[in-house]
Structures are given as C-alpha cells and as structure tokens.
Amino acid sequence: MAAHLADRRGAEAGKTLPPVKAAEALGLMPGDLGRIMPLHAILLPDGRVLGAGPTLAKVFPGDQILGKPFLGLFEIRGPGWIGDMETLLARAGQKLHLSPRGAAAGLRLRGILAPLNPGGYLVNLSFGIDVARAVGQLQLTDRDFAPTDLAMELLYLAEANTAVRGEMRELSRRLVGARLQAQEEAQTDPLTGLRNRRACDSFLTRLCRERAPFSLMQIDLDYFKQVNDRLGHAAGDHVLKYVARVLTAQARVMDCVARVGGDEFMVVLPGLVEPNRLMALGEKIIAQVSRPIPYQEERCEISASIGFSIVQEGLGPDPAIALAEADIMLYAAKEGGRGRVMGTRIER
Amino acid sequence: MYGLFLRALQNYVCVTFGVEPLARALAAAGAPPEGFEPLLRYEHDTLRLFLSTVCAELGRPVTAILEDLGTFVVTDAGHSAARRLLRFGGATFGEFLFSLDELPERMRLALPDAELPLLHLTDLGEGQFRLICATDCSELGFLLLGILRAMADDYGALVTIEAERADDHAAVLSLRLLDAGFAAGRPFDLSAAG
Numbered sequence: 194m195a196a197h198l199a200d201r202r203g204a205e206a207g208k209t210l211p212p213v214k215a216a217e218a219l220g221l222m223p224g225d226l227g228r229i230m231p232l233h234a235i236l237l238p239d240g241r242v243l244g245a246g247p248t249l250a251k252v253f254p255g256d257q258i259l260g261k262p263f264l265g266l267f268e269i270r271g272p273g274w275i276g277d278m279e280t281l282l283a284r285a286g287q288k289l290h291l292s293p294r295g296a297a298a299g300l301r302l303r304g305i306l307a308p309l310n311p312g313g314y315l316v317n318l319s320f321g322i323d324v325a326r327a328v329g330q331l332q333l334t335d336r337d338f339a340p341t342d343l344a345m346e347l348l349y350l351a352e353a354n355t356a357v358r359g360e361m362r363e364l365s366r367r368l369v370g371a372r373l374q375a376q377e378e379a380q381t382d383p384l385t386g387l388r389n390r391r392a393c394d395s396f397l398t399r400l401c402r403e404r405a406p407f408s409l410m411q412i413d414l415d416y417f418k419q420v421n422d423r424l425g426h427a428a429g430d431h432v433l434k435y436v437a438r439v440l441t442a443q444a445r446v447m448d449c450v451a452r453v454g455g456d457e458f459m460v461v462l463p464g465l466v467e468p469n470r471l472m473a474l475g476e477k478i479i480a481q482v483s484r485p486i487p488y489q490e491e492r493c494e495i496s497a498s499i500g501f502s503i504v505q506e507g508l509g510p511d512p513a514i515a516l517a518e519a520d521i522m523l524y525a526a527k528e529g530g531r532g533r534v535m536g537t538r539i540e541r
Numbered sequence: 542m543y544g545l546f547l548r549a550l551q552n553y554v555c556v557t558f559g560v561e562p563l564a565r566a567l568a569a570a571g572a573p574p575e576g577f578e579p580l581l582r583y584e585h586d587t588l589r590l591f592l593s594t595v596c597a598e599l600g601r602p603v604t605a606i607l608e609d610l611g612t613f614v615v616t617d618a619g620h621s622a623a624r625r626l627l628r629f630g631g632a633t634f635g636e637f638l639f640s641l642d643e644l645p646e647r648m649r650l651a652l653p654d655a656e657l658p659l660l661h662l663t664d665l666g667e668g669q670f671r672l673i674c675a676t677d678c679s680e681l682g683f684l685l686l687g688i689l690r691a692m693a694d695d696y697g698a699l700v701t702i703e704a705e706r707a708d709d710h711a712a713v714l715s716l717r718l719l720d721a722g723f724a725a726g727r728p729f730d731l732s733a734a735g
Contacts, residue, residue: 352622
C-alpha cells in the first residue's frame with residue numbers, strides 16, 4: 194500500500210500496485226511527502242507511476258494516474274529528445290521541460306528526476322512561469338502548494354502589478370483629459386505665441402462692457418496661400434511667425450494682438466481712436482509685411498489687407514458689431530486691390 | 542504611499558457621505574477639486590491637513606474615521622484589489638496574521654517606493670496575539686484595527702481586537718482569535734479571473 198498518497202482517489206488506486214514503501218524508504222512519515230512536494234511522482238523502475246502528490250493528481254482531472262506510464266502522462270520537451278525511459282533516465286539531475294497530455298495540455302512544467310535507493314525514481318515538478326494559468330485552469334488553492342513554494346508570492350506579484358498598471362492607465366487617462374481641457378482653455382496660439390480667438394474675444398467683450406474707447410484692426414494676409422502651395426506648410430508657418438513679430442513690434446504693450454484664423458490676425462487697441470494714427474499704423478504693418486521674407490534659399494512675398502473700426506468712449510456696442518464693421522472694411526480693402534488699409538467709425 | 546492613502550480616504554468620504562462633503566473637505570484642505578492621485582507622492586502635511594478637514598466636515602473623531610476607512614478599504618467593491626492582495630497572505634486568518642510581518646515588503650514588490658510602517662506580530666499562545674505597528678503616527682493603529690476586523694469577517698474568523706496602547710513610536714493592538722472557522726467567510730479564488 195502506497196501509504197504516502199495524500200489524495201483519496203490516488204490511495205484507492207494504489208491497492209492495485211505492489212506495496213513499495215517509497216516514502217518510508219526516504220525516511221519520511223506517510224503523507225508528508227505529498228505535503229512537502231505536492232507535485233511529485235514516484236516511478237517504478239519500468240516508469241509506471243507508483244505514487245503521486247495531491248496536486249499532480251489535479252493536473253489530470255478525472256483521470257487515474259497511478260499505474261500509468263509517466264511518459265504517457267507527460268510529453269518531455271527537453272533537454273534533447275526524450276521518448277523512452279532510457280533517454281529520460283539519462284537526464285537524471287537535469288532540469289526537465291514537460292507538458293501534461295490530456296486536459297491540461299499546454300501547461301509548461303519543469304521538473305527534476307532522481308533515482309531512489311530501493312529502486313525506482315522520484316520526479317518533482319513545478320508550474321514555473323505558468324503557475325497563474327495552472328491556478329486558473331485547475332482551480333488550485335493555497336493548500337495545493339508546498340509552504341516553501343514561492344507560487345503565492347508570484348501570484349500576489351502578478352496581481353499587484355495588474356492593480357498598479359490599472360492605476361497607471363487611469364492616471365494617464367486623467368492626464369490626457371486634463372491636457373485636452375487645458376488646450377481648450379488656452380489663451381495662446383501655439384504657433385506664433387500671440388493670443389488666440391478666445392483671448393481676443395474676452396478682451397473685446399471687456400472693453401465693450403466698460404464702454405471704453407478702442408479700435409479694432411482685422412488683418413488678412415494676401416498671397417499667403419501661394420506661399421503655402423509653392424513652398425509648403427513649413428514656409429507658411431515661417432511667414433506667420435514673421436508677421437506675428439511685425440505685429441508685436443508695432444503694437445503697444447496694452448494692445449491685444451491675436452491670430453484668429455489660418456492667416457487672419459486681429460489687433461485690439463484700447464484708447465487709440467484717431468483715424469490718421471490707425472491708417473499710419475496699418476500702412477506701416479503692410480509695408481513691413483510686404484518685404485520679401487527669406488525662407489531657406491527662397492523668398493516669400495506676401496502682403497496684407499487691413500480693415501479697422503473705431504469705437505468712441507461711452508458707446509459700448511455689441512462686440513459683434515465692432516467685429517462686423519472691421520470685417521466690412523477689410524473686404525472693401527481687398528476689393529479695392531489689396532495691400533491697403535480702410536476704416537470706419539461706429540456711430541451709435 | 543500617501544497618494545494611495547489620500548485616494549482611499551477620498552473614496553471613503555465620497556462613497557459613504559456623498560460628493561458634496563468631499564468637495565467641501567477637498568476645498569478646505571486646498572486640494573484640487575478632482576482630488577488626489579493614488580500613484581503620486583504627497584507631503585505628510587497634506588495628509589494631516591486633509592484628514593483634519595475630513596474630520597471637521599463629518600464631525601467625527603479621527604480614530605473613528607480611520608477605523609471606518611480600514612473597513613471600507615477591505616469591503617468596498619471598488620477596492621477589491623486591496624482585499625485580494627491581503628488574502629494572498631494566507632489560507633486562514635491565523636496565517637494571514639503572520640503574513641502582516643511581511644506586509645511592507647509585499648507592498649514594495651508592487652510599489653517600490655512605498656513606505657509602510659513596520660508591523661510585528663507576537664504569538665502569545667492560546668489564540669492571543671500582539672501586533673505592534675512602529676509608527677510616529679499612532680492613529681494609524683485604528684486604520685489597522687478596521688482592516689483587521691474586516692479581514693477577520695472576510696476569513697470567517699471570530700476575533701476580538703482592541704487598541705491596547707499608543708505612544709509616539711508605536712501603536713499596539715491586542716487580538717484574541719476565538720474561532721478561526723466561525724463562519725464561512727467570503728470565497729477567495731486564487732485566480733483573479735475566477
């Protein structure tokens with residue numbers, strides 16, 4: 194009677210086998226071998242399984258493994274070709290790579306075989322890296338592993354890592370969301386560093402609400418599309434940055450200079466309501482912008498059309514009206530042959 | 542480490558008392574309205590401040606809040622990872638108790654920069670244990686108390702746990718394991734998918 198069998202199913206089958214006291218031959222008390230090495234097998238000299246640890250029995254659910262040839266239960270994948278007992282025994286003491294046949298095929302175990310003194314062999318196995326799969330597939334519990342096995346730590350680590358990774362994913366998701374929101378709320382045009390449409394609108398709204406005197410200049414580049422088409426978008430970007438520098442240099446610190454569209458700019462000038470000064474400012478901008486702009490080996494030639502509207506103190510119009518009036522002037526300037534400034538005074 | 546703690550406290554307030562008290566506590570602590578990031582590091586003072594604003598907001602003493610928080614972390618469905626990771630400590634509540642000594646190292650396996658106070662369990666025999674938590678923040682003992690009570694229920698063990706004493710260096714809990722198999726406990730499947 195193979196008294197070391199911890200598994201009841203295994204113990205019953207043991208009755209058909211000769212009573213070789215393998216565990217006692219090792220000097221162990223019955224049952225202890227299975228607790229120390231739950232994934233072991235004791236093989237008879239001919240390679241049939243005489244005894245097995247309780248967890249090894251679980252690798253073959255519903256099957257009786259006692260009495261079966263070990264090589265029928267496992268495919269030995271290495272080292273080298275192992276297809277019979279002779280080649281298996283030649284690998285005694287080496288690290289074996291095995292896969293169970295049957296229901297749990299696909300699990301990769303590793304093991305080691307050693308001859309026993311009274312005859313026969315001891316094989317001890319481990320799930321290795323497949324421990325998590327084995328636990329899921331065979332529904333193993335803490336009790337299925339030896340107390341000395343690091344399987345619990347490995348499972349713990351895998352799960353802890355999954356939890357941390359989940360938190361990291363959440364963190365990234367929140368950061369991406371925050372960045373999108375920040376972009377949405379941004380006040381700056383990233384290409385030129387000028388203010389953007391949003392910033393310009395709120396600046397304009399504030400001036401109108403305060404009934405402050407101001408003027409509004411709409412600037413549209415001429416021939417910009419040709420630069421883009423002929424020399425590419427990098428050249429176009431270069432031109433836009435140049436125009437931004439011109440506008441910033443011409444504007445005062447209290448003015449709001451913004452890029453409000455592809456090649457559209459807007460300058461809001463608080464307190465500046467003299468038409469002649471605005472005409473002169475507009476012409477100076479056009480003159481500077483119309484100089485050939487060097488780009489690599491090329492020269493970019495553009496110009497600008499400008500329309501402005503003037504809002505006197507105390508008027509406080511709807512900002513949309515100030516914008517619309519400047520727009521009308523801009524289109525009149527374009528119609529009139531481009532490269533010119535036209536303006537109006539909002540009466541009402 | 543404080544990030545995880547702050548996030549858990551934030552979730553506890555939100556789930557147990559609602560969004561409004563949480564928003565007020567965060568604002569009172571000068572924290573961003575979206576709260577704390579579990580993987581970021583925060584100053585010890587941030588932790589102290591948020592804890593005290595939560596106490597003021599809820600009108601409850603810090604010890605009661607920490608004990609509740611400990612229980613919340615183990616029982617709340619949103620924190621199932623914490624409960625599962627603690628259950629890896631052992632198959633029984635007794636084994637789990639002995640795994641507490643290893644908890645700081647286990648924690649560091651997952652989060653290398655985590656700093657957890659040292660825990661030391663002494664088996665006094667006949668089901669009596671003493672757990673010493675070496676911390677200069679002695680209120681942490683109550684957090685531990687809440688966690689241990691919830692874990693005892695999780696294992697189905699009948700246990701009495703008391704805060705024995707606390708000083709500037711340590712919080713000491715005394716435990717009496719009356720019946721390890723008192724109730725069925727919650728099932729625990731080693732495989733996360735199961």
